[in-house]
Amino acid sequence: MRREAAISGRILIVDDDEQQRRALAETLSGCNMEIQLAADGREALDRLTAFHADVIVADLVMPCMDGFELLRHLMENGDLTPAIALTGFGSIEKALSAVHDLKAFWFLEKPVEPRAFKILVDRAILHKRRQQKADGLTHDLSLRGVLGDLVGISPAMLQTFSLIRQVAPTSAPVLIRGESGTGKELVAREIHKCGGRSNGPFVAINAAALPETLIESELFGHEKGAFTGAMERSAGCFEQAHGGTLFLDEIGEMPQSTQPKLLRVLEDLRVRRLGGKHEIPVDVRVLAATSQELESHLREELYYRLSVFQIVMPPLRERKEDIPLIADVMMQNLNKKHGTRITGLDTEVLALLDRYDWPGNVRELRNVLERAAIIAGEGLIRTANLAIPAFGRKPGLNGQPSFAPPSMLEPGQPLEKLEGVYIRLTLEHVQGNRKLAAEMLGISLRTLQNRISLLREEAMAAAASSGTARGSNVH
Numbered sequence: 001m002r003r004e005a006a007i008s009g010r011i012l013i014v015d016d017d018e019q020q021r022r023a024l025a026e027t028l029s030g031c032n033m034e035i036q037l038a039a040d041g042r043e044a045l046d047r048l049t050a051f052h053a054d055v056i057v058a059d060l061v062m063p064c065m066d067g068f069e070l071l072r073h074l075m076e077n078g079d080l081t082p083a084i085a086l087t088g089f090g091s092i093e094k095a096l097s098a099v100h101d102l103k104a105f106w107f108l109e110k111p112v113e114p115r116a117f118k119i120l121v122d123r124a125i126l127h128k129r130r131q132q133k134a135d136g137l138t139h140d141l142s143l144r145g146v147l148g149d150l151v152g153i154s155p156a157m158l159q160t161f162s163l164i165r166q167v168a169p170t171s172a173p174v175l176i177r178g179e180s181g182t183g184k185e186l187v188a189r190e191i192h193k194c195g196g197r198s199n200g201p202f203v204a205i206n207a208a209a210l211p212e213t214l215i216e217s218e219l220f221g222h223e224k225g226a227f228t229g230a231m232e233r234s235a236g237c238f239e240q241a242h243g244g245t246l247f248l249d250e251i252g253e254m255p256q257s258t259q260p261k262l263l264r265v266l267e268d269l270r271v272r273r274l275g276g277k278h279e280i281p282v283d284v285r286v287l288a289a290t291s292q293e294l295e296s297h298l299r300e301e302l303y304y305r306l307s308v309f310q311i312v313m314p315p316l317r318e319r320k321e322d323i324p325l326i327a328d329v330m331m332q333n334l335n336k337k338h339g340t341r342i343t344g345l346d347t348e349v350l351a352l353l354d355r356y357d358w359p360g361n362v363r364e365l366r367n368v369l370e371r372a373a374i375i376a377g378e379g380l381i382r383t384a385n386l387a388i389p390a391f392g393r394k395p396g397l398n399g400q401p402s403f404a405p406p407s408m409l410e411p412g413q414p415l416e417k418l419e420g421v422y423i424r425l426t427l428e429h430v431q432g433n434r435k436l437a438a439e440m441l442g443i444s445l446r447t448l449q450n451r452i453s454l455l456r457e458e459a460m461a462a463a464a465s466s467g468t469a470r471g472s473n474v475h
Contacts, residue, residue: 226275
């Protein structure tokens, strides 16, 4: 039978009982471990300035700085060294609190059983090794301009990669800002993948896509009979994301009435279903995103709670040097999706893509390239395959350029009329896809639907007053 290689590592043992410290060190003697001892949390922090431990073994009850304070200090400073908490008989609840709230690796009851201690130390060291390997891989990928599904070599994107690497291992809330289509959800998913919750669920909810009457049920869940139509018990997004990450997209569209309830859950990490009598503890990291200024949309305390750490995604027009790399990665994915054999983009196409301002950002670029790949089928994509003319004019339904009536573009026209024309042009450009139109216009789907309804009512009123039966052109 092949024997496994002995695990080596650096262990820091922290206990105010000198006899206990030395007994634990003796247990690991002969295990190829480098061991240092500390009498309390303060001494442990001093040791850690020069001693890079793979595992910290800490008693929870000590004078000066106890194990809880030590673990809290390490967590708040982004130190992810696995920690094994030692607790006295009958204090399991405190130990579980250290594991749950302070992210300790696990706990052991005193008196410590030697064999269990050795096994747990070995597992903690292996955990640290895997963590280091993942961090190194993430670093290498970011240097090549790729981090998961995020692509870019521009200074703005390299800065974004750096911020993701810094914040991912922590539990801090992150607010991701940027225009629609810039890839805010991709950032959230990479934070989840690169952090300590990567094995847990990633649950996303779009506040702008849900009716106000349903958003609390989606977030917090409901009991059977809580409201009309609640035929059975349903877990909300917080419960579904337990042990993982909850992504709140378009947080600025969160109804004012829901915001205090959301804030309370974020602070207490306990949720009560609609119609429920009991609170349910949840372990969730919350990431939020917005394409608008939040200060006037969110309660002040909720805004500050969500924006502990901010990442701003640059629009595509400000990082056009990334377009060739983005297009290359997209073509590889589109070939797999559609069975096409696209080998690249013609130089004229790249020049055209560079001249265009991309109001829909990376999402619009993907739509343009997907259409072009399907039309071309194989070989190089050429200008004839694209649906955008050379100077940014947008196509109509059949790929033909579409323009607002010249009279509507003359100075002195009411803004309301210009808005209606532009909404119609945008809907025509995306062939009636309201979600994509809202993203390109930089407004929520709910806001677009409201404005379309208003335009339709105005058109019907105008038709009625003129004695005609014409309807609105907005569909």
